[in-house]
Amino acid sequence: MIDLHVHLRGTLTPTMACKLAERNSISLDAARWAAKGYGWHDFTSFLQAYDHIASVIATAQDLEEVAYDYLSRSAQLGTTYVEFMLSPPDLMRVGVAFDDQLAALSAARERALELHGIDCRMIATAVRHLGPAAATQAARLAVGRRHDILVGFGLTGDERMFPVGDFKEAFSIARSEGLRATAHAGEHLGPDTIIEAIEVLGLERVGHGIRAVESEVVMRQLASAKIPLEVCLTSNLALNLYPSIGKHPIGRLNAAGCAIVLGTDDPSFFSTDIEMEYSLAAGVGLSAHDITAQANTASFRAILPSRH
Numbered sequence: 001m002i003d004l005h006v007h008l009r010g011t012l013t014p015t016m017a018c019k020l021a022e023r024n025s026i027s028l029d030a031a032r033w034a035a036k037g038y039g040w041h042d043f044t045s046f047l048q049a050y051d052h053i054a055s056v057i058a059t060a061q062d063l064e065e066v067a068y069d070y071l072s073r074s075a076q077l078g079t080t081y082v083e084f085m086l087s088p089p090d091l092m093r094v095g096v097a098f099d100d101q102l103a104a105l106s107a108a109r110e111r112a113l114e115l116h117g118i119d120c121r122m123i124a125t126a127v128r129h130l131g132p133a134a135a136t137q138a139a140r141l142a143v144g145r146r147h148d149i150l151v152g153f154g155l156t157g158d159e160r161m162f163p164v165g166d167f168k169e170a171f172s173i174a175r176s177e178g179l180r181a182t183a184h185a186g187e188h189l190g191p192d193t194i195i196e197a198i199e200v201l202g203l204e205r206v207g208h209g210i211r212a213v214e215s216e217v218v219m220r221q222l223a224s225a226k227i228p229l230e231v232c233l234t235s236n237l238a239l240n241l242y243p244s245i246g247k248h249p250i251g252r253l254n255a256a257g258c259a260i261v262l263g264t265d266d267p268s269f270f271s272t273d274i275e276m277e278y279s280l281a282a283g284v285g286l287s288a289h290d291i292t293a294q295a296n297t298a299s300f301r302a303i304l305p306s307r308h
């Protein structure tokens with residue numbers, strides 16, 4: 001199994017959150033961390049819970065532990081490769097330099113590779129609701145360092161904020177230095193926004209993109225361009241995008257020829273893991289073998305050429 005859409009901060013288990021909160025003397029809202037999935041009720045309150053819980057990560061050592069924890073748990077399930085999304089400016093705001101973040105992730109990667117045979121890469125992300133200027137800064141930061149773990153640039157956060165065209169500059173900076181591009185699109189907004197994001201940002205994959213199902217034209221375009229959708233089934237159900245797995249569009253997207261890869265999104269917030277995602281997909285006719293083959297093709301794993 002391969003997990004191509006997972007936010008590193010979204011992997012933080014209650015046990016780990018509690019340990020880091022104590023170690024860093026950060027007080028967590030007890031009602032939140034004691035609640036299943038950290039207690040939220042819609043996308044806006046999910047994003048708030050997410051920032052609150054993630055605030056316990058305050059040092060490079062914390063980052064290394066969180067990444068290693070997820071990799072070792074994933075390896076036990078049979079995962080061989082993970083691409084983590086992480087917004088470097090978030091941790092820089094609490095004093096963890098970008099170089100230290102890269103070193104921490106690399107240390108986790110090496111330890112996990114050696115002890116559990118699982119590999120990973122990182123996609124540096126900008127947060128959409130923080131606006132285009134912050135995104136451009138995040139892109140400049142990402143391209144300022146060549147590191148073999150850093151392979152992509154992404155856009156997360158609230159898709160309903162700022163037109164996608166506002167992020168064109170950020171993505172052209174990232175792509176001009178060889179970072180591969182993905183962005184959340186068509187999770188909360190309609191199918192046309194998926195094509196717009198692909199064209200304007202130069203995407204090679206789409207985060208979620210499931211609302212493509214609402215347009216035959218968009219599904220045909222995705223299928224012929226072979227742009228994979230990073231589908232996160234449990235996340236979509238948890239965020240109430242669809243009432244049940246039977247109503248989820250994955251089967252229709254697959255039947256229309258759209259390439260599909262899987263991710264856990266924020267597994268600790270949505271009470272899932274990659275095994276569960278693969279088994280939900282198997283239940284609607286997508287075999288683990290086919291999805292893994294597709295994910296291998298769609299991964300950003302290749303190491304960037306070093307800069308002279």
Ligand code: ADE
Pocket residue numbers: 007010050156157158159184187235265266
């Ligand atoms: N950040 C973390 N999880 C997210 C999601 N499902 N959509 C957008 N941004 C996110």
Ligand code: ZN
Pocket residue numbers: 005007156184207265
């Ligand atoms: Zn996501």
